[in-house]
Amino acid sequence: MKCLRCSQTDVLVIDHVLPDGTEVKFFWCHSCEEKWWDRDGEKIDVTEVLEIVRRNRE
Numbered sequence: 488m489k490c491l492r493c494s495q496t497d498v499l500v501i502d503h504v505l506p507d508g509t510e511v512k513f514f515w516c517h518s519c520e521e522k523w524w525d526r527d528g529e530k531i532d533v534t535e536v537l538e539i540v541r542r543n544r545e
């Protein structure tokens with residue numbers, strides 16, 4: 488996995504399953520500390536992740 492910002496490959500990947508069953512990945516670059524989320528191979532905003540969590544908590 489390459490960092491979207493600095494193109495280094497030193498990226499930490501953590502798999503997450505959201506409360507509604509959506510599988511997402513969290514990426515964190517060790518080089519430039521860029522963080523991003525991915526759903527089905529597409530980058531999604533962290534606010535979208537939090538929205539899904541919030542919506543399913545109620």
Ligand SMILES: [Zn+2]
Pocket residue numbers: 490491492493494495516517518519520521
């Ligand atoms: Zn980076």
